[in-house]
Amino acid sequence: DIVMSQSPLSLPVTPGEPASISCRSSRSLLHSDGYNYLDWYLQKPGQSPQLLIYFASNRASGVPDRFSGSGSGTDFTLKVSRVEAEDVGIYYCMQSLELVRTFGQGTKLEIK
Amino acid sequence: QVQFVQSGAEVKKPGASVKVSCKASGYNFDGYAIYWVRQAPGHKLEWMAWIHCGNGNTRYSAKSQGRLTITSDTSANTVYLELASLRSEDTGVYFCARDAAGRGDSWGQGTPVTVSS
Numbered sequence: 001d002i003v004m005s006q007s008p009l010s011l012p013v014t015p016g017e018p019a020s021i022s023c024r025s026s027r028s029l030l031h032s033d034g035y036n037y038l039d040w041y042l043q044k045p046g047q048s049p050q051l052l053i054y055f056a057s058n059r060a061s062g063v064p065d066r067f068s069g070s071g072s073g074t075d076f077t078l079k080v081s082r083v084e085a086e087d088v089g090i091y092y093c094m095q096s097l098e099l100v101r102t103f104g105q106g107t108k109l110e111i112k
Numbered sequence: 113q114v115q116f117v118q119s120g121a122e123v124k125k126p127g128a129s130v131k132v133s134c135k136a137s138g139y140n141f142d143g144y145a146i147y148w149v150r151q152a153p154g155h156k157l158e159w160m161a162w163i164h165c166g167n168g169n170t171r172y173s174a175k176s177q178g179r180l181t182i183t184s185d186t187s188a189n190t191v192y193l194e195l196a197s198l199r200s201e202d203t204g205v206y207f208c209a210r211d212a213a214g215r216g217d218s219w220g221q222g223t224p225v226t227v228s229s
Contacts, residue, residue, distance in 0.1 A: 001174065039215045041157075048207055048222055049149070049157065054215035092157055096214030099171040101147065101159040 002027050002095050006104035014112045019080040021107045023093035028073045029056075037097035040069055040078045043106075044089040052091075053078065085111055114138040116208055116220035123226045124198050131194040132223045134208030141189040142166040145211040148182065148193045151222075152204035162211065163191060198227045 003026040013019045029036045036056035041049040051060040053069035056076055066081040080087060088111055093104040119133040134146065147162040161182040162171040172180050181194040195202060206223045209216035 037214050041216070043157070048219040049209075049216070050219065051215055051217050054213075054217075060215075060217065090156075094157075094159070094216075096211075099162055100173060101162075103149075103157045103159060106156045 001100055002098060002102050004093055004095055004102050004104040006093055006107050009107055011107055011109045012112045013083045016082050019083050021078045021091055023076045023104050025074045025095055029095050029097045030073050036072050037095060038076050039094045039096055041092045042089050114218040118220040118223045121224040125229055126198055126227055128198050129196045130225055131192055132206050133190050133192050134220050135190045142186060146191045146208055147211055149207045150204045200227050203227045
């Protein structure tokens with residue numbers, strides 16, 4: 001299975017400040033179709049996960065433009081340009097290159 | 113609109129089996145796959161199993177393979193996950209999600225499963 005590693009695991013952020021989360025995969029997630037099969041999800045407290053970013057850099061429907069994804073191959077980044085109180089929760093990267101999916105450990109974003 | 117409604121909370125004893133369901137609506141059920149994800153208390157999301165609702169193809173995580181069975185009923189637009197020989201570490205919340213070209217674009221509300229003697 002592809003192993004996904006995230007950092008940091010905990011991320012305290014002041015509202016209005018930027019935040020960045022890194023995700024690394026044990027194998028390249030770049031498919032022959034040109035897409036990187038890497039998604040980002042946010043699980044808010046007490047809720048189901050919600051899709052934020054797919055194919056590494058595409059925002060899902062309804063996701064604010066302060067969220068952005070970048071990267072290719074094995075190294076990926078999720079950035080929040082200006083953190084708001086509603087952004088608290090655990091952020092996960094997940095590879096979808098293989099049918100057997102794997103998640104990163106999760107990064108807990110909290111407000112300072 | 114795409115929606116998933118999962119079955120209610122379950123409490124089981126060690127060694128028993130549990131079957132949770134995920135009823136889909138608002139889209140062409142046969143055209144997509146669905147997968148299940150588990151979250152043990154205080155732990156990360158764990159991917160468990162996948163089924164294509166059109167052709168019935170399945171995949172399982174190596175960790176739970178052998179105890180897991182994923183099935184779909186196209187007449188009821190419902191996917192099921194059965195976990196046998198339950199252990200305390202199977203306690204958690206089980207989520208279903210639609211697989212749209214690789215991404216989980218819509219999720220169920222979660223089904224809590226507690227395994228306790």
